[in-house]
Amino acid sequence: MVKLEVPTVQLTSDQQSFRNEVRAFLREEIQSRHFTPTCDSWLSGESSTFSKKLGDKGWIGMTWPQVYGGSEKSAIDRYILTEELLVAGAPVAAHWFADRQTGPLLLKYGTENQKKTFLPQITKGECFFAIGLSEPNAGSDLAAIKTRAVRTDGGWLLTGSKIWSSGAHIAHYMVVLCRTSPEDEENRHDGMSQLIVDLHVNGVTIRPITFLTGEHHFNEVFFENVFVPDEQVVGQVGNGWKQGMAELAYERSGPERILSTYPLFSGVIDELKRINDREGLTEMLSLLPELWSIRNLSIGVAKYLDEGKDVSFIASLVKDRGTTFETKVAETVRLVLSKHPDLLNSKSIGELYTQSILHGPGFTLRGGTTEILRGIIAKGVVSE
Ligand SMILES: Cc1cc2nc3c(=O)[nH]c(=O)nc-3n(C[C@H](O)[C@H](O)[C@H](O)COP(=O)(O)OP(=O)(O)OC[C@H]3O[C@@H](n4cnc5c(N)ncnc54)[C@H](O)[C@@H]3O)c2cc1C
Incomplete structure (x- = not known):
């Protein structure tokens, strides 16, 4: 018989008080008409003003070390916050990916310089990231990605395209999974790397894909010989698959x-x-x-x-x-x-x-x- 073991979580009285604090804040925001509740607000509710407000309260990157701008709270505290934000339909999409997965990725694999550069800006609600995984012929079969980076002086030249990139039009950076070595049929997951790409540099083109509602949430993103300095490689060159897979637990649960x-x-x-x-x-x-x-x-x-x-x-x-x-x-x-x-x-x-x-x-x-x-x-x- 398969045993599925997951711990039960009892909230402490401090955590209950925190939940009440978040609820009171959100009630006030709705009553003041600062936002109107929507469904799917973590994907489509974009408000840099609201993200900044959460940043000022220490509610982005709240589990991260204080030295990088975090609040060193537990994952349960963060859970309470995100649960209340979603229940209220609050516009959290702008900072969602950076808070949920780019931050933990950089904390695990990033250089000290990357942590000091990006994490404090993320926690302030001033720096947004998009996820660059899917490509026109690589979704479920992600190992089929064709976007590639070749070595050049001091960095990499990135060429290819990503698709369904949520929020890329409002993000400052994208973590791009790309090939840094040609695909090896025997070991398809080898030879991939993760690069932090500034979405405002020469060679990056972002085109909207209109949603069924007519709104603009996701995009096609094209890279034509985009220079990415060595300082913006995440973790080890060639280890991108393993690093990317580690993010998925945060993404899915x-x-x-x-x-x-x-x-x-x-x-x-x-x-x-x-x-x-x-x-x-x-x-x-x-x-x-x-x-x-x-x-x-x-x-x-x-x-x-x-x-x-x-x-x-x-x-x-x-x-x-x-x-x-x-x-x-x-x-x-x-x-x-x-x-x-x-x-x-x-x-x-x-x-x-x-x-x-x-x-x-x-x-x-x-x-x-x-x-x-x-x-x-x-x-x-x-x-x-
Ligand atoms: C709203 C939305 C937002 C998104 N945001 C992002 C984003 O920000 N960044 C990003 O990188 N991607 C994003 N995506 C892309 C998403 O990750 C892909 O759509 C998803 O991984 C599926 O890939 P695909 O669309 O290429 O479909 P395919 O992989 O072509 O799949 C088509 C169908 O075939 C089935 N299928 C495929 N392979 C198998 C198999 N081996 N066994 C059984 N069934 C199979 C699938 O289950 C699916 O039903 C987003 C998608 C949506 C809908």
């Missing part, structure tokens, strides 16, 4: 894989309570046990990450179950709405529902598709 449609979930429940629709409420609340179980799995992974444990298998499980849940919320609301179309008279419900439906197809694709994750889970189970 957090509350953003569960709560993208939460503002819709809670908004519909509030409306159903207001009109005293018990049948609709029963349907919506039947989702709660699933939400609670996945959330406890996810916060358990945060604790494991804090302890430096390898969580790639459980992180894949969280992402698979979590993104399936996000989609199920929109589907359940659709069924409830078919009996109560008048709920759509509420402007906010109408907007949140539209966002959930139109963003939905991406939930199970981005960050690793369901089929790929289930392959990882199956291998994890077999090797137990």
Whole structure:
């Protein structure tokens, strides 16, 4: 029998107080109309002003060492913060990737100079990163990437393109996975490196890809002989695959894989309570046990990450179950709405529902598709 062990997490009274502090801040921001809650706000809610506010509060990079601008809080504190931000539908997309994965990547593999240069700017909410993994013919099969860097005096010349690059149009830098040696059929994962690329230098072109909603969130990014100095190589040349894979646990296990449609979930429940629709409420609340179980799995992974444990298998499980849940919320609301179309008279419900439906197809694709994750889970189970 397979044993899935994840620690249970009891919040301390300080952590409960912190949650209340974050809630009070977000309530005030919404009441002052500084932002309107949206679904999928971690991907599409971009506000550099809001990111700066979080930076001023010490709420970006909050687990990182103080010497690099962090607050040295635990991963559970960060979990509480991110959970509340997503529940409120706050516009956190601008700094999300830098906070979630570029920072931890640099802390693990970066040079002292890279840590001192980038981390304090990230924690202030003034420096944003995009993720440069996928290419037109390399998504699930990431080892097929063709973007390459060749050696030149003092650095590398980068040529190729990336696709689906979320937020690249507002980011300052991108961590680009590229080939620094030709592909070897026997060892396809060898010979890749990670470069920090300034997105505002000569040779970089960013073109929008319009989302189903008509909004601009992701991009194609082209590199034509872009000079990247040696100081901007992350970790070891040739070790990019291993380093990149280590980021995925951070990318796949957090509350953003569960709560993208939460503002819709809670908004519909509030409306159903207001009109005293018990049948609709029963349907919506039947989702709660699933939400609670996945959330406890996810916060358990945060604790494991804090302890430096390898969580790639459980992180894949969280992402698979979590993104399936996000989609199920929109589907359940659709069924409830078919009996109560008048709920759509509420402007906010109408907007949140539209966002959930139109963003939905991406939930199970981005960050690793369901089929790929289930392959990882199956291998994890077999090797137990
Ligand atoms: C909203 C959104 C934001 C994104 N943001 C970023 C970003 O910021 N940076 C970035 O680098 N990428 C980003 N991506 C890209 C994302 O990582 C890829 O879409 C994903 O990895 C799948 O790759 P693909 O699109 O090439 O699909 P493919 O790999 O071509 O897959 C197509 C289908 O085939 C299935 N499939 C493929 N291989 C197998 C297999 N071996 N076994 C079974 N089934 C298989 C897949 O599950 C999928 O259903 C984003 C994507 C979305 C939707």
